[in-house]
Amino acid sequence: MNGLISNIQRFSIHDGPGIRTTVFFKGCNLNCFWCHNPECLRSKIELQFFFNKCIFCMKCIDICPNGVHSLENGERILNREKCTGCGQCIEVCPPKALNLSGELISIEELLKRIDRDSPFYLMGGGVTFSGGEPFIQKNYLKKMLFLCKQKGYHTAVESALNVSWKSIEEISCLVDLFIIDIKTIDRLVHKSAVGEVNDTILENIKKLSYMGNEIWIRIPIIPSINDKVEDIVSIAEFIKKLKNVTKVELIPFHKLAINKYDSLGRNYKASELAVPSTDLINILNDKLKAIIEC
Numbered sequence: 001m002n003g004l005i006s007n008i009q010r011f012s013i014h015d016g017p018g019i020r021t022t023v024f025f026k027g028c029n030l031n032c033f034w035c036h037n038p039e040c041l042r043s044k045i046e047l048q049f050f051f052n053k054c055i056f057c058m059k060c061i062d063i064c065p066n067g068v069h070s071l072e073n074g075e076r077i078l079n080r081e082k083c084t085g086c087g088q089c090i091e092v093c094p095p096k097a098l099n100l101s102g103e104l105i106s107i108e109e110l111l112k113r114i115d116r117d118s119p120f121y122l123m124g125g126g127v128t129f130s131g132g133e134p135f136i137q138k139n140y141l142k143k144m145l146f147l148c149k150q151k152g153y154h155t156a157v158e159s160a161l162n163v164s165w166k167s168i169e170e171i172s173c174l175v176d177l178f179i180i181d182i183k184t185i186d187r188l189v190h191k192s193a194v195g196e197v198n199d200t201i202l203e204n205i206k207k208l209s210y211m212g213n214e215i216w217i218r219i220p221i222i223p224s225i226n227d228k229v230e231d232i233v234s235i236a237e238f239i240k241k242l243k244n245v246t247k248v249e250l251i252p253f254h255k256l257a258i259n260k261y262d263s264l265g266r267n268y269k270a271s272e273l274a275v276p277s278t279d280l281i282n283i284l285n286d287k288l289k290a291i292i293e294c
Contacts, residue, residue, distance in 0.1 A: 002104040003140040006040045006132065010117055016156040016177055016216075018125030021114050025131040025141070026102045029162055031195040032183070034222050034270035036257045040132035045085040045102035048263040049078050053097035060089035060098060080265055101264070107140065111147050118151070126154025126176070135163040138170070145174035161204040162196060168204055172211050179216045180205060184226045185234040193225050202238070209242040216247040219288075221281065223253060223273045232284045236291035248292060250285055252276045 006024040015022045027043030060069040066082045090098045114127055127148050134141045134157055148155050156177040184190050190198040221227050261268040
């Protein structure tokens with residue numbers, strides 16, 4: 001069995017307790033217009049081109065068997081629809097301006113890569129499966145979780161939980177920590193922001209909180225979506241009723257992913273948004289804590 005993996009990030013300290021290996025699954029069933037990991041959104045291998053690195057050596061044009069690369073009137077053209085993901089252009093690109101986002105990795109191979117940092121897992125770290133949405137590749141995820149638990153590794157799954165409850169229930173005994181995003185409580189705002197209402201997500205979070213798994217909740221602060229005090233109040237009041245939530249944090253919107261969108265040939269729909277100020281984040285954080293901790 002192969003899984004479609006976007007990236008394997010070693011020595012991660014933000015995706016669970018301790019030093020971790022974070023495995024980013026490719027493919028998502030939501031469409032957050034501000035997504036900080038656009039390379040994880042589509043369930044296919046994609047060609048990335050970082051124009052600022054290109055030295056116009058034309059080696060990619062010479063070697064590509066499908067005519068993906070061309071030069072027209074001095075302009076560098078990329079026809080992504082012709083790309084089959086063979087990777088030949090990447091191998092000959094001197095400045096590494098080209099990259100394939102996505103790799104099919106067998107369960108055995110992924111476990112080997114994870115095992116490289118096993119000493120860190122056994123000293124309080126672990127393995128986190130993120131994305132994208134890991135549940136899109138549920139069978140692969142379940143097998144990897146099982147193998148990690150066999151080795152005694154702490155396991156975490158980062159998900160929006162926009163999936164069937166049955167899927168969550170099937171793997172819950174293999175997961176030590178769930179890391180869950182909550183964007184908004186308002187179902188219509190949620191639909192306008194990510195393409196789906198949040199009924200399933202909120203119901204799944206409620207059910208999961210009674211399963212005994214540790215839960216961390218992250219709230220991405222997105223201007224025009226949830227950056228008002230009343231937005232945070234509604235989320236905090238929802239969280240306060242949950243069990244087994246040990247950490248809640250605000251994640252301010254940033255524009256660090258803009259180069260990723262460019263490299264994938266996509267429009268960054270959040271480009272006009274302003275980055276939330278530190279003062280605003282502090283105000284929202286104080287309100288969040290006041291409600292949850294009272």
